[in-house]
Amino acid sequence: MPQNNITLDEIAEFFREKDNFVLICHKRPDGDTLGSALALRRALEYMDKKAEIICANTPSPNNEFLFDGEYFPAFDPEDMNGIPVSVDVASEELLGDLQPEWGGKIMLKIDHHETSDDFAKLNYTDPTAAACGEIIFDLVGLLGVPYDVCAEPLYAAISSDTGGFRYSNTTSRTHRAAAELLDAGAENAFIDHMLYESRTQSEIRALTAAYASMRYYLDGRVAMVVITNDDKKRLNLREEDLGIISPITREISGVIVGITMKQSRVDPTKFKISVRSEPGFPANELCAAFGGGGHPCAAGAEIPAANAKVAAALVLKHITASGDGLAVTD
Amino acid sequence: MPQNNITLDEIAEFFREKDNFVLICHKRPDGDTLGSALALRRALEYMDKKAEIICANTPSPNNEFLFDGEYFPAFDPEDMNGIPVSVDVASEELLGDLQPEWGGKIMLKIDHHETSDDFAKLNYTDPTAAACGEIIFDLVGLLGVPYDVCAEPLYAAISSDTGGFRYSNTTSRTHRAAAELLDAGAENAFIDHMLYESRTQSEIRALTAAYASMRYYLDGRVAMVVITNDDKKRLNLREEDLGIISPITREISGVIVGITMKQSRVDPTKFKISVRSEPGFPANELCAAFGGGGHPCAAGAEIPAANAKVAAALVLKHITASGDGLAVTD
Known part of the structure; x- marks a missing residue:
């Protein structure tokens, strides 16, 4: 303090x-x-x-x-x-x-x-x-x-x-x-x-890729977007174009946990996640399971995985339905 | 008054x-x-x-x-x-x-x-x-x-x-x-x-289709997105899901005229355009060329055309570069 x-x-x-x-x-x-x-x-x-x-x-x-x-x-x-x-x-x-x-x-x-x-x-x-x-x-x-x-x-x-x-x-x-x-x-x-209201054309390309990759889990309470190195190369995206993506999962009605996942350019077997959550779901605890951290409603971590699909499955494994809400498994 | x-x-x-x-x-x-x-x-x-x-x-x-x-x-x-x-x-x-x-x-x-x-x-x-x-x-x-x-x-x-x-x-x-x-x-x-921040999943699908269709013309000063009846059917979109699309073209840096084009369900040879522009470009004059109207910075019209490509070409024909800005041809 x-x-x-x-x-x-x-x-x-x-x-x-x-x-x-x-x-x-x-x-x-x-x-x-x-x-x-x-x-x-x-x-x-x-x-x-x-x-x-x-x-x-x-x-x-x-x-x-x-x-x-x-x-x-x-x-x-x-x-x-x-x-x-x-x-x-x-x-x-x-x-x-x-x-x-x-x-x-x-x-x-x-x-x-x-x-x-x-x-x-x-x-x-x-x-x-x-x-x-x-x-x-x-x-x-x-x-x-x-x-x-x-x-x-x-x-x-x-x-x-x-x-x-x-x-x-x-x-x-x-x-x-x-x-x-x-x-x-x-x-x-x-x-x-x-x-x-001043998005660049490459930020728009990043958004396009992110929206196209949007998937829902656990009755629409979890939404995830994924940007792979293939996306970055194909769409000529710079890292600074990707900041615009983080809020889009949480803007969806019913979504409690929004996850943005990005493959690392340096080490393609690492996937960086940014988690944004409604009050009640501990984004920081979810990220702590992977050695990351942050705030209760906004946190991050890096996940080692062979590909994005495996990384997504690893993250989802730690989120379970609990009553009306969601919880993080131990 | x-x-x-x-x-x-x-x-x-x-x-x-x-x-x-x-x-x-x-x-x-x-x-x-x-x-x-x-x-x-x-x-x-x-x-x-x-x-x-x-x-x-x-x-x-x-x-x-x-x-x-x-x-x-x-x-x-x-x-x-x-x-x-x-x-x-x-x-x-x-x-x-x-x-x-x-x-x-x-x-x-x-x-x-x-x-x-x-x-x-x-x-x-x-x-x-x-x-x-x-x-x-x-x-x-x-x-x-x-x-x-x-x-x-x-x-x-x-x-x-x-x-x-x-x-x-x-x-x-x-x-x-x-x-x-x-x-x-x-x-x-x-x-x-x-x-x-309460977009529905079908609004997100509408945004996904709109971003995927984004095209730029006249050095990026015109941006256009198109939603066809095929898109509506394939993505199960209702008309009320499409309102969310109108602002996205104008949020792009450098865009003076943003156009949202939607194929009519009732008559597929008609394409409804919504035009949003920076002050200086007369959206209402552009739409007046097709019998539509509106405000200087926000207007609409309906364009008869065999398909979306033809409709887009018809609209663009009326927009010409003029010095630093854009103008509407007679």
Whole structure:
């Protein structure tokens, strides 16, 4: 459980007193970490402070629009000497390739994850915030910076981490922040279009293969899709095209356990499963049976098997009907 | 352009003064018309008034949850003698099979569509509301009814008509209403799961066929999916399973015109197209070339052709590249 040793008011004071910051995003950055950093940089520049953003990886295609025409440095930590502040980084390991240089040096951590390490000197975690962007929203208000300065990245951060206000983490606080940001000029339709309606043609090919492979088990309570190396080769799919597949099994009425299975390119006798489940079915226990782990409703593991059919049978063997629901065998 | 002859304050007074209402939804009801009617009925019952809900059609599977355990009468207009009030009904024709009995008799119309007929005695249309539910939200406030009485159906109404707060009609007013309703206890995660993540297995089969048929034209600026009668038969698809397909072409990066084509069961030499486009490309003009019509960004038409291939070629012939964009030929 994270222990705060600084308040949000004190964080505002920290930014008011000091100058020259390095805002650090987590590796493989999403809209929340990027939007939070960008909004904070704009707020600090509005206050005539210097701030740079760094990250172990460049933004993915669907988040590139955030930095349209705005400076995003290549990963080059040697030139940086500002005060290191991390946003939306739950553990030092999530600094990725920045860890060797910046690990142990973070001055201030601002985060919203329930399981978050206190790896910085000053640690602030608010797990009631649906997105780190919600915390930055409050901080910008405390700094007295008008919201039109950073409405777009803050809206993108909040929309990203709430699945466009559809996930269960969305609260009235989330909607009130969104309302303020729209009033301040955030072009919500454009941002949500970029975040949620900008699939690439290769992502569409990945979806096509996934839907074609959809199978149901145990009276439709389990759904599974499989992507083999043959699929990847035949359809020219990259690993990053496959992220889009994970939610589709769970969107089906009656499905309690949705499984996405992908053959490993490196070792074709290994099959990586991502399990998404309704509350009640322990996705983490199912994955633990194969040496994996995760959360009760979202977990993963790697299964050694001669082919996808064998791997699927191995997984299903561990899921049994139990009353109205499903359970995991020992 | 609709002309209001009653204010929202006067509507509140109308409901306070009278008793015994029949709340009428539009045909093929969506979450907005059903949620608005249900919320209004609960508010009126809280005020010790009588109110019934009628509609030409029963709720579709993904909206059934709204009426879980709550009375929704079979279509039986003869037994009803309350004051007729329509919600979210833009024209009398949209009463559907209720029109012969109730046409010309609507006392009060509450609507939010930009093009809305003043077919009632008392007409109120607020086109700045993203959903009729937003108007009912304000009305419930004016009536002094606490929001916990009707938070769920109001939230469902507003989420339905804004695509879960992702469509461009979403405003800060929308988010502020949602915030109030969450504070009043609306279970947003459950409602959004029911509205957006409850696809049936036959809808999944329809999606599978649609993705498999996806083709790109004019450098990926046009995408088309085709569902033939063979597909419908082979996959056991009902017409109502096909609604889920319309958005998928437009979700692809770079696509300006997305076309969904369906062969007619009644006359297999007719192909119905639904066209969705980015602002700038006139979907309505394209469809007008085939005797159809609609809005600039969403239109439809029926094309006579020997087979799907011929129909697709006919449509594409009318779309030509023009500079960076696309245009419709004469």
